[in-house]
Amino acid sequence: MMEKLYLVARIADTRVALRSRAIHSVVTVGTPVEVPGAPPHVAGLFALRSRVFTLVDPHVVIGLSAVPVAPGQRVIVVEVAEHGYALLADEIEDVCFIEAPETRITGKLLPGWARVADAVIEYQGASLLVVDPSNFISLPTLIAA
Structure with missing residues (x-):
């Protein structure tokens, strides 16, 4: 049953679903410390x-x-490869069970969303991108650019 539990949020002005197993917590953050050269x-x-x-x-x-x-601002705290990360979120909507199955993405996504989304799921009459938080972290093409 836990595999059907999702965090529904708005990230970069898009409603998305994150599988609950990937999420550590949701917290508010103060002013972060800048990292020169990051x-x-x-x-x-x-x-x-x-x-x-x-x-x-x-x-x-x-x-x-x-x-x-x-x-x-609220952030979504995740752990990727035993390191702690937090994703900025525009809004946290809900933590809920979604009975609909995840389906393959059949439409064309903008390249950035295509990198981070791995499925689509229907929720309250809308299609949500299912995003994997680790895809926001491991971006060798971004780092090399």
Whole structure:
């Protein structure tokens, strides 16, 4: 049953679903510490429960301009390869069970979304992209650019 539990959020002005097994928590963040020389999608670092997390701006990952981090902004905390990361979220909508099956993406997505989305799921009459948080982190093409 847990495989049907999703976090529904708005990231980079798009409603998405994230599988709950990929999410550690949702928290608010203060002003992050800038990291000189970091890749453009790294918005900074912040501490949470005596741990340092890398703050990732999904806007940059999908090819949009960076957005400033607002004090008190909510972020989605994930762990990828035993490192802590947090994704900036425009809005956290809900944590819910979605009974509809995930389906293959059949339409054409913008290249940035095609990199991070791996399925589509129907929820409340709308199609949501199912995104894998690790795809926002591991972007060798972004880092090399």
